[in-house]
Amino acid sequence: MAAASDLPHAVCVELARAAVANGAQAYAEPAAVERALQFRRTLLSPVINATGVLLHTNLGRAPLAFAHPPQAINVEFDLSSGERGSRQQAVGGLLATLCAAEAAMVVNNGAAAVLLVLAALADGRQVLVSRGESVEIGGGFRVPDVMEQSGAQLVDVGTTNRTRLGDYSKALARKAADVALILKVHPSNYRIEGFVEDTPVAQLATLDVPVVADIGSGLIDANCPWLSGPPPAWLAGEPAARQSLAAGAALVTFSGDKLLGGPQAGIIAGRADLVSACMRHPLARALRPGGHVLFALQQLALSYLDRTAATVVPFWQMASSSIDDLAVRAHRLVSAAGIGEVVASEAIPGAGSAPGTVIPSVAVSVAGDRLAGLRAAVPPIIARTRDGATLLDLRSVHPSDDGHLAAALAAL
Ligand SMILES: *Cc1c(COP(=O)(O)O)cnc(C)c1O
Numbered sequence: 001m002a003a004a005s006d007l008p009h010a011v012c013v014e015l016a017r018a019a020v021a022n023g024a025q026a027y028a029e030p031a032a033v034e035r036a037l038q039f040r041r042t043l044l045s046p047v048i049n050a051t052g053v054l055l056h057t058n059l060g061r062a063p064l065a066f067a068h069p070p071q072a073i074n075v076e077f078d079l080s081s082g083e084r085g086s087r088q089q090a091v092g093g094l095l096a097t098l099c100a101a102e103a104a105m106v107v108n109n110g111a112a113a114v115l116l117v118l119a120a121l122a123d124g125r126q127v128l129v130s131r132g133e134s135v136e137i138g139g140g141f142r143v144p145d146v147m148e149q150s151g152a153q154l155v156d157v158g159t160t161n162r163t164r165l166g167d168y169s170k171a172l173a174r175k176a177a178d179v180a181l182i183l184k185v186h187p188s189n190y191r192i193e194g195f196v197e198d199t200p201v202a203q204l205a206t207l208d209v210p211v212v213a214d215i216g217s218g219l220i221d222a223n224c225p226w227l228s229g230p231p232p233a234w235l236a237g238e239p240a241a242r243q244s245l246a247a248g249a250a251l252v253t254f255s256g257d258k259l260l261g262g263p264q265a266g267i268i269a270g271r272a273d274l275v276s277a278c279m280r281h282p283l284a285r286a287l288r289p290g291g292h293v294l295f296a297l298q299q300l301a302l303s304y305l306d307r308t309a310a311t312v313v314p315f316w317q318m319a320s321s322s323i324d325d326l327a328v329r330a331h332r333l334v335s336a337a338g339i340g341e342v343v344a345s346e347a348i349p350g351a352g353s354a355p356g357t358v359i360p361s362v363a364v365s366v367a368g369d370r371l372a373g374l375r376a377a378v379p380p381i382i383a384r385t386r387d388g389a390t391l392l393d394l395r396s397v398h399p400s401d402d403g404h405l406a407a408a409l410a411a412l
Pocket of ligand 1: 109110111112114137141185186187188214215216217254255256265266351352
């Protein structure tokens with residue numbers, strides 16, 4: 001069995017033991033081989049994302065272009081002085097330049113960024129949040145719960161659908177008010193439509209309390225200077241780090257692996273005194289990222305700064321492929337596979353970014369539900385069904401994987 005699956009012996013013994021405990025004959029082939037192969041499929045491995053969800057949280061969000069070399073790196077070592085340095089300095093500096101912020105730092109994910117900001121700047125004090133932004137983002141990130149963990153006290157302002165500047169100033173004027181921050185949260189994975197109103201950062205910044213904007217998605221600059229054309233239509237309305245800070249936010253927080261297209265990380269950028277207070281807080285040590293994350297973020301930041309991000313960051317490659325290119329690939333794929341037809345499709349950015357918007361796309365459609373068969377391919381292909389057909393959306397597939405798709409379709 002070990003030979004058949006090339007799994008370590010100890011793992012095979014464990015699988016056999018579990019099978020015997022369930023009444024099976026330990027080494028009865030081929031059931032044992034089947035068990036080993038099944039176990040193999042529980043291991044982390046590369047897959048082909050043909051769902052059309054470009055940032056698929058179950059598939060690791062942004063595919064990562066930058067790997068850490070198998071060598072020591074100067075994560076916390078100052079090469080000039082030969083003394084201990086700060087792991088935040090290099091990457092923090094580049095990210096600050098990107099967002100036009102005074103300073104920036106990196107933690108493990110977006111949730112950690114919000115937690116640290118609240119703990120460092122508002123422990124034991126009040127934080128104003130619009131009732132329309134007291135949201136759950138998915139995967140257990142709930143604004144009231146994070147607030148509670150941080151030691152800050154949530155003060156709800158306004159209503160679910162409409163919150164005006166006056167609602168915030170009324171809360172600030174209360175007798176017992178001890179407001180440390182105003183937190184503005186991007187509702188990310190949903191959108192309220194109709195009779196709605198929220199208060200933009202620029203208005204909140206006129207009040208006498210620092211405004212923290214949790215923009216979540218990690219769009220660095222609404223003008224997308226790294227793209228050759230204008231910003232794509234599907235990005236309209238998505239808050240951006242640079243513009244939020246320019247509008248007067250004291251800090252922004254966002255994820256590294258959403259629209260930024262990098263590794264799992266959380267970024268805090270803005271006023272230097274506030275970023276330093278976050279760095280000095282004891283939680284910062286518990287939430288600090290590893291060198292491999294910092295290295296990848298550094299390379300990513302450099303690619304944005306020299307405007308090569310559109311060609312080297314997988315997310316922006318996927319997002320900016322033209323419909324014509326996708327159609328050419330789809331037709332080629334269908335003729336190579338001898339099965340399927342080319343159809344129009346709608347991809348989405350995913351990971352709660354730009355909710356409600358779609359990116360026009362092209363898919364190969366095959367009749368029936370073929371999801372299980374495609375998942376069994378090597379590498380596994382993750383697709384979706386629509387109206388009784390299986391769709392392979394090419395926008396989320398790297399062109400170098402088209403051959404795998406053709407082979408898997410031909411084998412169906
Ligand atoms: C995604 C998101 C988070 C959580 O970020 P993670 O990197 O998933 O921890 C927090 N706030 C907002 C607004 C988000 O969109």
